[in-house]
Amino acid sequence: MxxxxxxxxxxxxxxxxxxxxxxxxxxxxxxxxxxxxxxxxxxxxxxxxxxxxxxxxxxxxxxxxxxxxxxxxxxxxxxESTRVYVLAFDVGVDRLTVARVGLGGVILDRREAARGRVAASGGASGAADPNEMVNALAAAARSLVRKAGDEATCVGAALAFPGIVRRSDDQVMFGPNLDVGGMAIGEVLSRRLGLGVPVAVCNDANLGAIAEHERGAGVGVNDLIYLHGDVGVGGGIITGGRLLGGEDGYGGEIGHMVVNPGGRRCACGSRGCLEAEVGERTLLDLAGRQESPDVPGREAVRAVVDAAARGDVVARDALHRVGTWLGRGVADLVNIFNPGMVIFGGTLRDVYLGAAAQIRSEVATGALAASRERVKLRTAALGDDTTLVGAAEFAFADVLADPVQVLARLRGAPASAPVP
Amino acid sequence: MxxxxxxxxxxxxxxxxxxxxxxxxxxxxxxxxxxxxxxxxxxxxxxxxxxxxxxxxxxxxxxxxxxxxxxxxxxxxxxESTRVYVLAFDVGVDRLTVARVGLGGVILDRREAARGRVAASGGASGAADPNEMVNALAAAARSLVRKAGDEATCVGAALAFPGIVRRSDDQVMFGPNLDVGGMAIGEVLSRRLGLGVPVAVCNDANLGAIAEHERGAGVGVNDLIYLHGDVGVGGGIITGGRLLGGEDGYGGEIGHMVVNPGGRRCACGSRGCLEAEVGERTLLDLAGRQESPDVPGREAVRAVVDAAARGDVVARDALHRVGTWLGRGVADLVNIFNPGMVIFGGTLRDVYLGAAAQIRSEVATGALAASRERVKLRTAALGDDTTLVGAAEFAFADVLADPVQVLARLRGAPASAPVP
The missing domain is CATH 1.10.10.10 (Winged helix-like DNA-binding domain superfamily/Winged helix DNA-binding domain)
Structure with missing residues (x-):
C-alpha cells in the first residue's frame, strides 16, 4: 500500500x-x-x-x-573524507582485510592478514577458529582507529562474509567453507571495538554487487548480476536498482542452482550445483593441482589460468570444462533476470579471463536471443577489493539516510571503553 | 542517484x-x-x-x-465501479477472453471464445491467424463497451500474451506457441477500439504475478514467484514488492532454465528447459495422450491428473516425472530468490495439485535449508482468471498514479470513431 x-x-x-x-x-x-x-x-x-x-x-x-x-x-x-569514516571488514577464506574508508569512498588505510583455511576434508585447523578470527579483526580495526586520531569519527561498520546471513539478526545461517559455530560475529566485534556503532554482517557476494553497482563496472546499470568465487560461488543481484534480498535476506544464492543433475557433490548436500561444477576446488582438482598453505586458493586459480594460457593441456581442459558449466549457469540467469550486465569477481574473475570465449558461446546457445541481446559480460572493476568496498558502502547507508541525526547521536554517545 | x-x-x-x-x-x-x-x-x-x-x-x-x-x-x-472501468484481454493458446473490469477490481462483464491453436508441428491452422485473433478481440471489446453505455468511461486497457514482450514498445519478441508475425497487437487493437486509450501488451505470467500479489494468494508477500503453465511455461517474479522486469522487460523467463542438460528439445532451440520437461505437451506425451481440437490443453492436463488420482499407472508415472523436474526447478528458484511464496497457475495449478508431494520433496532435497524454511507453495487463488485480472490491474496503473489528470484528459479527448 x-x-x-x-x-x-x-x-x-x-x-x-x-x-x-x-x-x-x-x-x-x-x-x-x-x-x-x-x-x-x-x-x-x-x-x-x-x-x-x-x-x-x-x-x-x-x-x-x-x-x-x-x-x-x-x-x-x-x-570530509578524513574526518568521517567507516570500518569495512572482509572475511575471505584465505585472508582477512580491515580498512578504514572515508566519506567519498576513499580507502584511507588498511590491514591484511593471511589465514589458515578449514581443510577441504572438513577438519578445522587452529587458525580457522572463529575466536581467533574475531581477535585478529578487532586488533586490526583498533590499530586503524588509533591511527585515525580523535578528530575522526567512525559512523558505521560492516563485514563481508562468505556465507548466507539472516537479515533480521545478522546471524550466519550457512557457511560451509568457513564455520563460525553460531557466533554472532557482528555483535562480538562491535563490543570489542567500543565505538558505539553496530557491525553489520552481510553476504560477501551481495556486497560485491552493491560495490560494482555504485563504484565499479555496473555504474548506471539497474539490473545486474555479480558472481563471486572464493572457495564457494556466491551471487549478488541488483534488480531495478535495488539488491535482491528475498524473504529473509538469503537471495542471490546462485551457487546452489543445479546445472548438472547427478554431477559433482556439493558442500550443501546436493549434486551438480554451480558451485560444485565451477568452484575453485573443482578447477584445481580437474587441473591435477592441490591447494596448499603456501599457495592459497586465489593464487592457485591464477596459476591454472596462466598455465592454460601457456599451453598446458590439462589446465586448458580443466578451464574449458569449468567455463562450459559457468556459461550454462550464466545463460540460465540471463533468461531468468534479463540483466544488463553480468560481472565476474573473486576467483571467477580469473576464470572468466581464461575462458571468456567458452562462456560467451554457452550464453549465446543457451539464452533466449531477446534476453541476451544487450547483456554485457564484465570482470569486477574493483578487482580484489569488490567485497571490501561493498562492506564500506553498506556501512555508510545510515549516515547517508539521515546525516545530521546519525552524527549527532554518535558524537553525543558516551564513549564506552573497548572490551579488550 | x-x-x-x-x-x-x-x-x-x-x-x-x-x-x-x-x-x-x-x-x-x-x-x-x-x-x-x-x-x-x-x-x-x-x-x-x-x-x-x-x-x-x-x-x-x-x-x-x-x-x-x-x-x-x-x-x-x-x-465508482460501474462508471470507471478498464478492458482486460487475455490471449491464451486455447481461448481468448475479454473483460470489462470496474474500479475496485470487479469483473463487470466478459466474453470468451475458444480458438484453434498452432499445431505442435509448427503449422498454423487458419484460426490461429493473428488478424483473426485481433478481429475477435476487438469485436468482443466493442460489444462490452456498447453495453456499458455512455455514462461509463474506459480508463485503460491491457493484454496478457503468452510470449516475451519488449517493454519499450510492447513488441512481442518471442512467442513460440503463438506466432503474431511481428504485428504490433497493442497499437492495432487500440486503433480498432477508438477509445483514446492505449492497449498495453504484457507477458501473461508477469501479469499473473501482479494479480496474485495484489488480489490473490500472495497478498502481503513481497517476494514471490508465480509459475504459469499454458502450452509453454512462464514466470512472473515479485522482488521487494515490485515486478522483476530486467533490462528490457523480459525478466522471469524461468521456463527456459535448463534443468535437464541433454533432455527434451524445447521450442527455444535448447534441450532440457523447464518448459520442455514440465510443459503440457510433455505431460500429455508421457501419459500417452494427444491434444485434440475437442479437448484443449488445460482440460487434457486435468484429465491426466484425474486419471492419476484414479490409479491409472501411466498417468501417475507421467505426473511423477513432471513433478520431479518441476520440483527441481522450484528448488533452484528458491535458492536464487529466497521467496516467501511460490504460486502455481494455469495448467501448473493442476500439475501441482496432482504432484504436490513430489514437488515438496524435491524442494526439501534441493534447496538450502535456510532459503526454503519459510517458503509457502500455493495454487493461484484467482484460478483461471489470474492473467486476466493481472491485465486489469496493469490497465488501472495510470489512473491510480494520477487519477484526476488521467480522467480529465480522457473526458476532454475528442472521440475518434473506432476503425471497423
Missing part, C-alpha cells in the same frame, strides 16, 4: 541525504552542479550545505584545478 | 493516487479508516475525497451493513 506524502521535516532530511550521497558517490561538486542534479534551487543547496558543514560532514573550498573562466572561482562542496 | 523531495502539487497527486488505490484494492472504507491507513488527517482526507468525487472516481454513501453503534453512521468512500 502506498504511503501518504512526506512532511517538510522528512523532505529536509531526504534532501540532506541526497546532497551528501551525491558528493559521496560522484565526488566534490559545485553548488551549481548540485542544484542542477538534485533539482533544487541555489538557496536550498546553500542551506543544506551549511547544515552539513556545521555537522562536519562536508566542507566548501576552492577547486583544486582552477576553472578557465576569469573572476572568482565557484566553491566546491567536498566530503 | 536520489532525487530531491517532492513539491506540494506532487504530494497532492500522490495522496489522491494513494486514496484511490486504497479503495480500489481494499474496497470501500470510511474516512476514519482512510485517515489511519494513509497517515493523513481527516481534513486532508475530506479534501481528497471531494476532488475524487468531483472527478467521478469515487462516491460517498451510507454503509450497506449499518454499524452497531447508535447515532449517525459514518459515510464510506466507494470506488
Amino acid at each position: 502506498m504511503k501518504a506524502g512526506p512532511s517538510q521535516e522528512e523532505i529536509r532530511r531526504h534532501n540532506l541525504g541526497a546532497l551528501l550521497r551525491f558528493v559521496h558517490v560522484r565526488g566534490p561538486a559545485s553548488r551549481a552542479i548540485l542544484a542542477e542534479n538534485l533539482g533544487l534551487n541555489r538557496s536550498t543547496i546553500m542551506a543544506l550545505t551549511s547544515d552539513l558543514t556545521a555537522a562536519g560532514l562536508v566542507r566548501e573550498e576552492l577547486p583544486r584545478t582552477p576553472g578557465r573562466r576569469a573572476g572568482r572561482p565557484s566553491l566546491v562542496v567536498r566530503p | 536520489m532525487k530531491a523531495g517532492p513539491s506540494q502539487e506532487e504530494i497532492r497527486r500522490h495522496n489522491l493516487g494513494a486514496l484511490l488505490r486504497f479503495v480500489h484494492v481494499r474496497g470501500p472504507a470510511s474516512r476514519a479508516i482512510l485517515a489511519e491507513n494513509l497517515g493523513l488527517n481527516r481534513s486532508t482526507i475530506m479534501a481528497l475525497t471531494s476532488d475524487l468525487t468531483a472527478a467521478g472516481l469515487v462516491r460517498e454513501e451510507l454503509p450497506r451493513t449499518p454499524g452497531r453503534r447508535a447515532g449517525r453512521p459514518s459515510l464510506v468512500v466507494r470506488p
Whole structure:
C-alpha cells in the first residue's frame, strides 16, 4: 500500500541525504552542479550545505584545478573524507582485510592478514577458529582507529562474509567453507571495538554487487548480476536498482542452482550445483593441482589460468570444462533476470579471463536471443577489493539516510571503553 | 542517484493516487479508516475525497451493513465501479477472453471464445491467424463497451500474451506457441477500439504475478514467484514488492532454465528447459495422450491428473516425472530468490495439485535449508482468471498514479470513431 506524502521535516532530511550521497558517490561538486542534479534551487543547496558543514560532514573550498573562466572561482562542496569514516571488514577464506574508508569512498588505510583455511576434508585447523578470527579483526580495526586520531569519527561498520546471513539478526545461517559455530560475529566485534556503532554482517557476494553497482563496472546499470568465487560461488543481484534480498535476506544464492543433475557433490548436500561444477576446488582438482598453505586458493586459480594460457593441456581442459558449466549457469540467469550486465569477481574473475570465449558461446546457445541481446559480460572493476568496498558502502547507508541525526547521536554517545 | 523531495502539487497527486488505490484494492472504507491507513488527517482526507468525487472516481454513501453503534453512521468512500472501468484481454493458446473490469477490481462483464491453436508441428491452422485473433478481440471489446453505455468511461486497457514482450514498445519478441508475425497487437487493437486509450501488451505470467500479489494468494508477500503453465511455461517474479522486469522487460523467463542438460528439445532451440520437461505437451506425451481440437490443453492436463488420482499407472508415472523436474526447478528458484511464496497457475495449478508431494520433496532435497524454511507453495487463488485480472490491474496503473489528470484528459479527448 502506498504511503501518504512526506512532511517538510522528512523532505529536509531526504534532501540532506541526497546532497551528501551525491558528493559521496560522484565526488566534490559545485553548488551549481548540485542544484542542477538534485533539482533544487541555489538557496536550498546553500542551506543544506551549511547544515552539513556545521555537522562536519562536508566542507566548501576552492577547486583544486582552477576553472578557465576569469573572476572568482565557484566553491566546491567536498566530503570530509578524513574526518568521517567507516570500518569495512572482509572475511575471505584465505585472508582477512580491515580498512578504514572515508566519506567519498576513499580507502584511507588498511590491514591484511593471511589465514589458515578449514581443510577441504572438513577438519578445522587452529587458525580457522572463529575466536581467533574475531581477535585478529578487532586488533586490526583498533590499530586503524588509533591511527585515525580523535578528530575522526567512525559512523558505521560492516563485514563481508562468505556465507548466507539472516537479515533480521545478522546471524550466519550457512557457511560451509568457513564455520563460525553460531557466533554472532557482528555483535562480538562491535563490543570489542567500543565505538558505539553496530557491525553489520552481510553476504560477501551481495556486497560485491552493491560495490560494482555504485563504484565499479555496473555504474548506471539497474539490473545486474555479480558472481563471486572464493572457495564457494556466491551471487549478488541488483534488480531495478535495488539488491535482491528475498524473504529473509538469503537471495542471490546462485551457487546452489543445479546445472548438472547427478554431477559433482556439493558442500550443501546436493549434486551438480554451480558451485560444485565451477568452484575453485573443482578447477584445481580437474587441473591435477592441490591447494596448499603456501599457495592459497586465489593464487592457485591464477596459476591454472596462466598455465592454460601457456599451453598446458590439462589446465586448458580443466578451464574449458569449468567455463562450459559457468556459461550454462550464466545463460540460465540471463533468461531468468534479463540483466544488463553480468560481472565476474573473486576467483571467477580469473576464470572468466581464461575462458571468456567458452562462456560467451554457452550464453549465446543457451539464452533466449531477446534476453541476451544487450547483456554485457564484465570482470569486477574493483578487482580484489569488490567485497571490501561493498562492506564500506553498506556501512555508510545510515549516515547517508539521515546525516545530521546519525552524527549527532554518535558524537553525543558516551564513549564506552573497548572490551579488550 | 536520489532525487530531491517532492513539491506540494506532487504530494497532492500522490495522496489522491494513494486514496484511490486504497479503495480500489481494499474496497470501500470510511474516512476514519482512510485517515489511519494513509497517515493523513481527516481534513486532508475530506479534501481528497471531494476532488475524487468531483472527478467521478469515487462516491460517498451510507454503509450497506449499518454499524452497531447508535447515532449517525459514518459515510464510506466507494470506488465508482460501474462508471470507471478498464478492458482486460487475455490471449491464451486455447481461448481468448475479454473483460470489462470496474474500479475496485470487479469483473463487470466478459466474453470468451475458444480458438484453434498452432499445431505442435509448427503449422498454423487458419484460426490461429493473428488478424483473426485481433478481429475477435476487438469485436468482443466493442460489444462490452456498447453495453456499458455512455455514462461509463474506459480508463485503460491491457493484454496478457503468452510470449516475451519488449517493454519499450510492447513488441512481442518471442512467442513460440503463438506466432503474431511481428504485428504490433497493442497499437492495432487500440486503433480498432477508438477509445483514446492505449492497449498495453504484457507477458501473461508477469501479469499473473501482479494479480496474485495484489488480489490473490500472495497478498502481503513481497517476494514471490508465480509459475504459469499454458502450452509453454512462464514466470512472473515479485522482488521487494515490485515486478522483476530486467533490462528490457523480459525478466522471469524461468521456463527456459535448463534443468535437464541433454533432455527434451524445447521450442527455444535448447534441450532440457523447464518448459520442455514440465510443459503440457510433455505431460500429455508421457501419459500417452494427444491434444485434440475437442479437448484443449488445460482440460487434457486435468484429465491426466484425474486419471492419476484414479490409479491409472501411466498417468501417475507421467505426473511423477513432471513433478520431479518441476520440483527441481522450484528448488533452484528458491535458492536464487529466497521467496516467501511460490504460486502455481494455469495448467501448473493442476500439475501441482496432482504432484504436490513430489514437488515438496524435491524442494526439501534441493534447496538450502535456510532459503526454503519459510517458503509457502500455493495454487493461484484467482484460478483461471489470474492473467486476466493481472491485465486489469496493469490497465488501472495510470489512473491510480494520477487519477484526476488521467480522467480529465480522457473526458476532454475528442472521440475518434473506432476503425471497423
